[in-house]
Amino acid sequence: MSATTALPPKRTNRIGLEILPYKGGKTTLCAGCGHNAISERLVEAFFEMGVAPWDVAKFSGIGCSSKSPAYFLGASHGFNGVHGRAPAVATGALLANHKLMGIIVSGDGDTASIGLNHFMHTLRRNPPLIYIIENNGVYGLTKGQFSATADVGAKLKSGIVNELPPVDCCLLAVEMGATFVARSFSGDKKQLSAILKACIAHKGLSVVDVISPCVTFNDHEGSTKSYAYMKDHDEPLHEIDFVPSYEDMEVDIEEGEVIEIELHDHSRLRMKKIGREHDPTDKLAAVKLIHEAAESGLIPTGILYVDRERENFIDLLELGDTPLAHLPESATRPSREALETIMEELR
């Protein structure tokens, strides 16, 4: 019998890493902020999927949401740039190195107001990117003004009521070319985790609009983005099981109840209906669902739309295997003879 007790082995993931490199710095957001919960889900999702953190690049704009890339995946490069324009920076980085897994964390002001133009054109391009919108309906860092996703009738703490219709980022995403569109709630751990893992498995633009209450400026009576309001109005469409490609798991198909979608990396999404009927491969159904939900006042959450056919932006460019950033000089500087040929043609 040994005199010492062995410490329990530290938990590692399938590439042999502990969770530490997946964690980030200490958050400076408010205690109870929905964004912190989303960061935790991201840590779990990337750790559990065994994504090497050095293969991930994080991007954000300006705002509370945009601070959060500092709070997860500390061993990944991050770029906190200018307000609303993270998609441009992320797209550029992917052009330079398409082997990177890009993730944008944005907010409702960042995406639906100042960056709306870039958001929409990024949807058209469909780059292989995860695009998370931490949606709380208000500007937090400037202390509580409405954002463009605030619902009609929503009331600020000061009593001001919003009378302009909201921008629905999921509706735009479905309409303009994103190939994976989901809505979730920062308080729904299980659903959000499954969705994030599906995003990792999807090789196109994944847009996830996460209702993420602002405990300081938009969690009061009269808010439509508060914890209490979400508890009453969240309508999960389905229970989502994410079955990763590397897990050889047999699943029982329950006829008529479950929709299964195979993602690009051969992972599978199994969606067991709990809310209203919805087929996420049907674009028109997704549009209809979002419109109907807006009228009913409910917020259906889950996978709204998946398109596995559309080519992503990198594939469209037909780039070679070696990232452009790593091509040797011999590949990027044409020969002396080439220059001579060009000059001779101009003589």
Add this chain to the structure above:
Amino acid sequence: MSTTELLSASFHAERRPEPIINDFSIQVATVNGSGSQTANNVLMRSIFQMGVPVSGKNLFPSNIAGLPTWFTIRASKYGWIGRKKEIDFLVAMNPETARDDVMGLEAGAAVVYDEPLKLNELRSDLYFYPVPFDKLTGPVCPEAKLRKLVRNMIYDGVLAHLLGIEMDQIQAALQKQFGARKAKAVELNWNAVKAGKAFAEANLAKIDPYRIERMDCNRGKFIIEGNAASALGAMFAGVTVVAWYPITPSTSMVESLMGYMRRFRVDPATGKPTFAIVQAEDELAAIGMVIGAGWAGARAMTATSGPGLSLMSEFAGLAYYTEVPAVILNVQRVGPSTGLPTRTQQGDVLVSAVLSHGDTKHPLLFPSSPEECFSMTGAAFDLAEQFQTPVFIMSDLDLGMNNWVSEPFEYPAEPMKRGKVLTKEDLDRLGGFARYQDVDGDGVGYRTLPGTAHLAAAYFTRGSGHNEKAQYSERGEDYVRNMDRLARKFESIRGVVPRPQIAVNPAARVGVVCYGTSRYAAEESRDQLRREYGMETSYLRIKAFPFSPDVKDFIAAHDRVYVIDQNRDGQMLGLMRLDLEPELCVKLRSVRHYDGLPVDARSVTDEIVKQEGL
């Protein structure tokens, strides 16, 4: 008798003026969209092929078809290829502007004109040549819809006769212009040239003094637009990511680049492109993509002009402060605001040097010729990556969109300078790094690229305050330390940017400073000052900001220094005031030209003479 009549009588008495050979300007006035560009380019190329120094300038409206346009060709046996203020030989094809075009000429100029316009009635002190263009066009171009395009080729034939341009050279130039595959177009146009020549031989007696004669000044040279030269510079500098938004006058740079890249930058083994060119939704996204790509290790660039530059301001500051390489080609046009989008100016010097809010400073390069468009684009990538900062190449519409006779480009002599990038192996050895630490004392830190497979590779890039480890910091000390290092980095850049071109005349008390396309007027003006006023000058052409110490020494060695700017506010002089000691700045005088046309030598000479009190 009135003075005009007196002049007129003496003018016509002198029927055999002294010939003026290879030293005059031709202006062709046409309508935009009438295909005159082909006729004009063929004319310029023919003179080029005859070995005569020549330049061409297209003055065109912001319009696709219908508005007036002028093309000026200058032949100069002395090699003066800047714009000549006076027009010596006018081809008046546009009824709308013909009257003004003729009235603006100086006595003794020649005019080829469309006969029905009866321009000969306007003045009696010019040499007039009426040509019935429509009558000549019909027989050589049976297809009515092509006549508008072919009509202009007639004047090439007329000028061949009047100026002595060799027909063989016109034919060769036509073939060059259309390429081997368009034999039909060549034939159609060649017939029009021949018709013009035949008509002129039979009907027009040479009475004006202007002639082109063969020289041998263009051996090895070729004709190219500055924008195409910039494109080649980028291609041979190994650019891999280009993001852009169309804007005159920078558009043709990227379009030219696309053509060359498809030919020369596709991997022969895999058939895959070694580049990505993306047309973004606006200039904000264009520069954003460039910065993202530069951050991830690509040689990335954009090309833009005034309004686009203004939109890039926010991102320019981000790249400066986060220290991300980027190359921005600014083909300047006339501002402010939309300004005159198709006219030239050096109007973005100040704004580019400090583009963005806060204490932001950027290196600028000032190409003056196609050769420098080529070489400085390469230099810009090296500087951007070595110093991890955006670099602006300050071309302009005159340089970018006009055809220039160019010396051969030199193939890059050295390998690309990719700057301080730590690899996985470096990190294995070092254990870690601090992104913004000044390890080498030159103000430049070491960076890693995303995708470097090492747990210590990552750092967080942020436009907010940060310390040496790239951590968020609002501490005053961290901020000052960082900004001081950035200032130190700028001083390191000063030591390696291209040095000015200098010609010091020991007898001269006065210096002339120019940059970019103002060099042509400056160089010719010095000649005028010497010949006409006996005034010797020294010469310095700025090639880059921050200014190398040579600039300081040059000013110190002279009593007065004239800085030639193609903008209203003397922006280069303003930038020199920011960068140089006050006792040097008092020596600076300003010569400014800003009517949208390239500056000409006469304007510079007149202004210097005025200020010198000569």
